Amino acid sequence: MSGTLVLVRHGQSEWNLKNLFTGWRDPGLTELGIQEAEAGGQALADYGIKFDIAFTSALSRAQKTCDIILNKVGQPSLETIRDEALNERDYGDLSGLNKDDARAKWGEEQVHVWRRSYDVPPPGGESLRDTGARVWPYYMTDILPRVLRGEKVLVAAHGNSLRALVMVLDRLSKEQILKLNLATGVPMVYKLNPDSTVASKEVLGDMSGAH
Numbered sequence: 001m002s003g004t005l006v007l008v009r010h011g012q013s014e015w016n017l018k019n020l021f022t023g024w025r026d027p028g029l030t031e032l033g034i035q036e037a038e039a040g041g042q043a044l045a046d047y048g049i050k051f052d053i054a055f056t057s058a059l060s061r062a063q064k065t066c067d068i069i070l071n072k073v074g075q076p077s078l079e080t081i082r083d084e085a086l087n088e089r090d091y092g093d094l095s096g097l098n099k100d101d102a103r104a105k106w107g108e109e110q111v112h113v114w115r116r117s118y119d120v121p122p123p124g125g126e127s128l129r130d131t132g133a134r135v136w137p138y139y140m141t142d143i144l145p146r147v148l149r150g151e152k153v154l155v156a157a158h159g160n161s162l163r164a165l166v167m168v169l170d171r172l173s174k175e176q177i178l179k180l181n182l183a184t185g186v187p188m189v190y191k192l193n194p195d196s197t198v199a200s201k202e203v204l205g206d207m208s209g210a211h
């Protein structure tokens with residue numbers, strides 16, 4: 001009997017609000033970000049899930065989101081494992097730059113390629129493939145075995161570290177991953193088959209506003 005994997009991107013951060021590339025930098029959540037995490041947690045409470053364990057990154061915006069969700073589902077002291085393998089993609093030299101300023105300097109198309117392509121890294125940073133090369137092994141060794149044992153597992157992480165995971169789970173091509181954006185605070189509930197493929201996926205909220 002396999003279990004349930006819930007993936008959720010952190011709520012809006014201070015740097016999301018300022019439209020800055022963030023990567024491994026560590027801003028906190030905004031007021032809206034806290035509300036988004038609360039809404040995601042409430043959706044999971046309404047869904048009726050009780051988790052066996054939670055995973056999050058080494059960055060505070062994901063950790064805070066994880067805490068808020070666990071509070072909402074009534075499990076504030078659940079065991080939570082923090083690991084930098086789940087960190088956001090390292091945006092390298094773009095970190096701290098305004099995304100519109102970057103578009104003005106390098107052009108809309110180049111910035112889109114850095115943000116959403118599979119294998120083109122931003123200067124000094126990680127491509128999505130590089131990000132997946134650390135997220136995926138961690139998922140295989142630390143997260144997946146628990147799900148296959150029947151546990152219910154929460155992963156609160158980041159736009160691109162989760163895109164790397166979703167790309168494999170949803171079997172997306174390099175072309176399809178270009179178009180995938182994850183909304184902040186919206187949980188994705190995966191049920192896995194015993195062979196670790198996806199049996200079902202439910203999105204508890206609205207992904208359409210993501211960009």
Ligand SMILES: O=C(O)[C@H](O)COP(=O)(O)O
Pocket residue numbers: 020021022023024088091115158159160211
């Ligand atoms: O690191 C960042 O700037 C954000 O978390 C994700 O940014 P992106 O949507 O530009 O990839």
